[in-house]
Amino acid sequence: MPKNSxxxxxxxxxxxxxxxxxxTNPLNNLMGGRLxxxxxxxxxxxxxxxSNRVVVTASVDNISFSQPIALGNVxxxxxxxxRAFHSSMEVHIVVTSENLNSGEKFESNRAFFTFVAxxxxxxxxxxxxxxxxxxxxxxxxxxxxxxxxxxxxLGKRMKPEEANELKAIFKLEEEKVKK
Ligand SMILES: CC(C)(COP(=O)(O)OP(=O)(O)OC[C@H]1O[C@@H](n2cnc3c(N)ncnc32)[C@H](O)[C@@H]1OP(=O)(O)O)[C@@H](O)C(=O)NCCC(=O)NCCS
Numbered sequence: 001m002p003k004n005s006x007x008x009x010x011x012x013x014x015x016x017x018x019x020x021x022x023x024t025n026p027l028n029n030l031m032g033g034r035l036x037x038x039x040x041x042x043x044x045x046x047x048x049x050x051s052n053r054v055v056v057t058a059s060v061d062n063i064s065f066s067q068p069i070a071l072g073n074v075x076x077x078x079x080x081x082x083r084a085f086h087s088s089m090e091v092h093i094v095v096t097s098e099n100l101n102s103g104e105k106f107e108s109n110r111a112f113f114t115f116v117a118x119x120x121x122x123x124x125x126x127x128x129x130x131x132x133x134x135x136x137x138x139x140x141x142x143x144x145x146x147x148x149x150x151x152x153x154l155g156k157r158m159k160p161e162e163a164n165e166l167k168a169i170f171k172l173e174e175e176k177v178k179k
């Protein structure tokens with residue numbers, strides 16, 4: 001492994017929370033904002049574990065809530081860095097919910113958060129590369145560049161014509177349609 005790099009697996013963080021009354025809405029289901037707070041914390045720890053730096057949240061990709069999570073359920077959040085760029089890194093979070101009485105478990109959502117490592121003055125600072133090892137880690141690593149380009153375009157930090165990775169995908173799709 002190159003000197004300034006670390007395996008993705010070393011950034012892994014698992015956080016377990018119990019849904020308490022103070023976390024819920026009037027329907028006794030977990031509030032979305034509380035879940036997003038936990039997602040921010042678990043992914044920030046993964047980013048700090050990878051970079052050994054102070055990190056700030058730069059962006060959060062869209063999060064959808066497919067099923068409610070009930071009071072008393074256990075929520076497990078698993079986060080891992082997918083890919084590191086210069087000062088920023090993408091973190092993948094998988095959230096599962098478990099009913100301890102019935103044993104039923106379901107995946108509640110997945111999301112990508114981006115963090116930037118900063119120095120004591122809040123200026124971006126370079127970080128080690130993240131090396132994927134498993135097939136899933138490699139797939140997430142490969143997709144990270146196109147997700148980065150998409151979020152930088154949406155954040156008005158990149159011109160669409162500069163997004164080569166995204167353009168290549170659209171070109172491939174165009175060729176498939178023509179065939
Ligand atoms: C994130 C932040 C440090 C970027 O600083 P900046 O001076 O704009 O820095 P740069 O333009 O050099 O970008 C630094 C990195 O951030 C990334 N970045 C900046 N905005 C981004 C966004 N909206 N989405 C994803 N990545 C972003 C850049 O791509 C770059 O990554 P790279 O170094 O890996 O190539 C700065 O905008 C900031 O401090 N934001 C507030 C963070 C915060 O307080 N979060 C909590 C909100 S309550």
